[in-house]
Amino acid sequence: MNTNLNISHSHEVKSPRRLMLEIKDLRKSFGKNHVLNGFHLALYKGENLVIMGKSGSGKSVMIKCLVGLLQADSGSIKIMDQEINTLNQSDLDTLRTEIGFLFQGSALYDSMTVRENLEFPLRRHKSKMDADTSISELVNNALEDVGLLHTIDLMPAELSGGMKRRVALARTLILKPKIILYDEPTSGLDPITSKEIIELMRRIQGQYKTSSLIITHDIDCARVVSERILLLVDGINYVEGTFAELSTSKDPQVKAFFK
Numbered sequence: 110m111n112t113n114l115n116i117s118h119s120h121e122v123k124s125p126r127r128l129m130l131e132i133k134d135l136r137k138s139f140g141k142n143h144v145l146n147g148f149h150l151a152l153y154k155g156e157n158l159v160i161m162g163k164s165g166s167g168k169s170v171m172i173k174c175l176v177g178l179l180q181a182d183s184g185s186i187k188i189m190d191q192e193i194n195t196l197n198q199s200d201l202d203t204l205r206t207e208i209g210f211l212f213q214g215s216a217l218y219d220s221m222t223v224r225e226n227l228e229f230p231l232r233r234h235k236s237k238m239d240a241d242t243s244i245s246e247l248v249n250n251a252l253e254d255v256g257l258l259h260t261i262d263l264m265p266a267e268l269s270g271g272m273k274r275r276v277a278l279a280r281t282l283i284l285k286p287k288i289i290l291y292d293e294p295t296s297g298l299d300p301i302t303s304k305e306i307i308e309l310m311r312r313i314q315g316q317y318k319t320s321s322l323i324i325t326h327d328i329d330c331a332r333v334v335s336e337r338i339l340l341l342v343d344g345i346n347y348v349e350g351t352f353a354e355l356s357t358s359k360d361p362q363v364k365a366f367f368k
């Protein structure tokens with residue numbers, strides 16, 4: 110880790126705000142490939158934390174450990190004070206409903222209309238529904254929040270790439286997650302559509318009071334959405350700071366990301 114930088118590291122961050130997500134000393138190897146080498150992070154209530162790192166630096170492996178798609182070799186992952194390794198399957202499933210995902214692969218179901226795509230998670234997680242609000246009201250509200258109410262009866266094939274991503278975000282929001290994980294939310298989109306998604310992410314943060322972990326290579330996205338940025342190098346925290354701090358860093362490893 111570079112010690113010349115006058116930038117805070119995640120374990121030094123002191124905040125009275127609630128910790129939504131805490132990862133400590135996370136390690137994961139595939140044979141001799143040591144991908145995560147003691148990674149740590151703290152995500153506080155209401156903040157957007159951007160994770161940047163070169164291709165192959167372990168970002169996706171970290172997210173997969175977080176959502177249970179991969180088992181870490183060691184380390185601790187706490188979601189809203191609950192250590193996920195100690196939970197039984199049913200408690201883990203309940204906890205996971207507090208987390209929304211917007212992954213590159215989180216595609217819509219092609220054979221369902223937009224409305225049906227949004228109804229799907231609600232039918233699976235009835236416990237997340239408040240008794241006074243009907244399914245159709247929730248679907249309408251979520252679509253309205255992403256500006257796409259008019260697409261409710263369309264099929265995914267009739268939507269543009271940006272619209273699909275916004276509908277996928279509405280599908281995530283419908284369960285009112287406390288934490289949202291975004292993996293490359295603007296990848297593959299043109300600059301104007303990317304800007305719309307980035308602005309939407311900011312608006313959602315304010316409106317839904319979510320805390321988000323955002324993996325991105327998109328500098329505009331990092332600049333607009335982040336309260337803090339964490340740079341991952343070789344599976345361990347390299348440096349952490351605000352966009353203004355990191356983008357003016359003299360460290361060549363950091364500068365490389367902000368060209």
Ligand SMILES: Nc1ncnc2c1ncn2[C@@H]1O[C@H](COP(=O)(O)OP(=O)(O)OP(=O)(O)O)[C@@H](O)[C@H]1O
Binds near residue numbers: 167
């Ligand atoms: N299931 C797996 N089995 C073996 N090796 C894996 C597996 N998943 C990831 N790896 C290895 O872990 C390393 C980190 O991969 P990871 O996908 O986390 O990188 P990344 O930082 O997300 O990259 P990118 O920005 O390109 O998405 C790579 O060397 C990759 O080959």
